[in-house]
Amino acid sequence: MPRLLSILSTVLLLIFALIPLTGCADPTPTNSDTTISIVTTTGMVNDLARRIAGDRAIVHGLMGAGIDPHLYQPTRSDIRSLILADMVFYSGLHLEGKMVDAFERIAEITTVVAVTDSLDRAMLFSPPAFDGHYDPHVWMDPIAWKQSAIVIHDALVEYDPAGQETYDTNLADLVIELDALHTYADRVLGSIPKDQRVLVTAHDAFSYFGQRYGFEVVGIQGISTQSEAGVRDIERIVDLLVTRNIPAVFVETTVSERNIRALIAGAQNRGHTVSIGGSLFSDAMGKEGTYEGTYIGMIDHNITLIARALGADAPERGMQGKLAEIEP
Secondary structure, eight states, X not given: OHHHHHHHHHHHHHHHHXXXXXXXXXXXXXXXXXXEEEEESSXXXXXXXXXXXXXXXXXXXXXXXTOOTTTOOOOHHHHHHHHHOSEEEEOOTTTXXXXXXXXXXHTTTSEEEETXXXXXXXXXXXXXXXXXXXXXXGGGSHHHHHHHHHHHHHHHHHHOGGGXXXXXXHHHHHHHHHXXXXXXXXXHHTTSOGGGOEEEEXXXXXXXXXXXXXXXXXEEEOSSTTSOOOHHHXXXXXXXXXXXXXOEEEEXXXXXXXXXXXXXXXXXXXXXXXXXXXXXXXXXXXOTTSGGGSHHHHHHHHHHHHHHHTTOOOOTTTTTTOSOOOOO
């Protein structure tokens, strides 16, 4: 009976979602009988799916540049796109917390894959204050994110065995790039003096980055941007900046700068000058069509910005010379 009710609920959802939307174009690309229709959530997942699926799929992403997945609520047109898709890929580990119910319902009628939920738990980070849940920001570690690429590859092969040769080739090419990205990160970040390897950001999205590259990571807000920082949090981090002589803190493209500005003012009041090292991509990539609008470009940007702001010798335009001109 519970399963029957669930299926009926999904059917009702389908009927509701397929009602034409006045004044809105269908956001889901039309696909032929031989082209897979894929819908993704975040840009990071979207980029993996596009790279691996290649020309065997049309991939539509729901969340563009500057969109915070922690707070994102699916629209009626999003639900319609999800239902009409052959496959749905999302990040998982409760990153898209407000979409969980939609994913569970849609899984009754289409293939839905969380690209981080099946990763080796030894690879995941579970903060003591996170009540047994895992930090969802896996993409901050290129080696861990490579495992998510494999999850997408395997799901595509299972769904479309005829495309395995394409998926195998595309994954192999992507793995080469991810390994090169990690090698670059290891080199330039490793040149930062150890006592300066403190990464202060707007929210706690960089723990996987910190684990991989030996950084102490301090987020003003918690893992989710729904949490709020208090006066004591600000005072504690200001004390860290002053006592450790940290030269730079970082804003994020999807989070307000207000708390970071409070840190800078607090440090200034204590006679220590702290600059903004730049704007990092945390929960979303750069604009579509740019190098920073790819996963490789997003992480290259972060690595290069952090390295240069904290005293390392890193190329201004990143590992491939493709970055837009960045500060400092």
